[in-house]
Amino acid sequence: MSAGIAVITGAATGIGAATARLLASRGHRVVIGDIDGRAEGVADEIRSEGHQALAVRCDVSDEDSVAGLFVSARDLGSVQVVVANAGIAETKGPLHELDGSAWNRVLDINLGGTALSMKYALRHMVPQGAGSIVAISSILGLVGQANSAAYSAAKAGVANLVRSTALTYAAQGIRVNAVAPGYVDTELIRRLPPEVSSQMISRQPLGRVGTPQEVANVIGFLASPESSLVTGAVWAVDGGYTAQ
Known part of the structure; x- marks a missing residue:
């Protein structure tokens, strides 16, 4: 039996793709929203495993595009889970040299x-009185790092957006949580010079970068009824980085 619709943004690669595969394996019909054409390949892979998946081109910075993603999702059934994963890195530098x-x-x-992904998720979830939203923050939303003004500000904003939204909708049966990954083996990390990636590894007490699947496993828990008492939480998945 299907566990309802799960919408995942930014799921063409990395953590988002791993999350889409995991939720599909648990019975969700997954809708992948991404501007990256590789999203269709992820959907094809999921369908080849006998699960239902749809890829929809979506620019999360454009409200009409996000609204269209959720129209496509609602056509398939009840939206039960939304994972707001889409994001980009920044060109690091000091604040006085900031490019506006x-x-x-x-x-x-x-x-x-x-915020837009959560807005349209809530428009589907409020009438049905149930749903789980998981947003992706970062360790840089929890602790500081030099030369990371925009990314750190955005991810800290995600963490508090989740807390506020969780309190707003708790009485309506909707849970809202966040995951804050540390350094994870994604395309971004693989493009870095070896000396930079080695420095990242040294900062995580477990002594290695994480895998997209390890982060997806936590997202899957927060999206599931197994975490029914958890809302307004920001879970660090960082090999101990933020415990230091």
């Missing part, structure tokens, strides 16, 4: 896109 357009782009996608 770059700042706006990072905030528009990482924070604004999360």
Whole structure:
């Protein structure tokens, strides 16, 4: 039996793709929203395993695009789970050299896109009196890092957006949580020089970067009834980074 619709943004690669595969394996009909054409390949892979999946082109910084994603999802059934995962990195540098357009782009996608995804998720979940939303923050939303003004501000905003929204909708049966990944083996990490990635590994007490699947496993827990008493929480999945 299907567990309802799960909408995952930014699921063409990495954590989002791993989450889409996991939720599909648990019976969800998954809708993948991404501007990256590889989303269709993820949907094809999921369908080849006998599960239902739909890829929809979506720019989370554009409200009409996000609204369209949820129209496509609602056509398939009841939206039970939404994972607001879409995000971008930034070109790091000191604040006095900040590029205003770059700042706006990072905030528009990482924070604004999360807020829009949650907005349209809630429009589906409030009438049915149930649902689980999981947003992706970051360790840089919990602790500081030099030369990361826009990304850190956006991800800290996601963490508190989740807390506020969780309190607003708790009485309506909707749970809202966040995951804050540390350094994870994604395309972004693989493109870094070896000396930089080695430095990242040294900062995580477990002594290694995480895998997308390890983060997806926590997202899957927060999306499921197994976490029925959990709302307004920001779960660090960081190999101990933020415990230092």
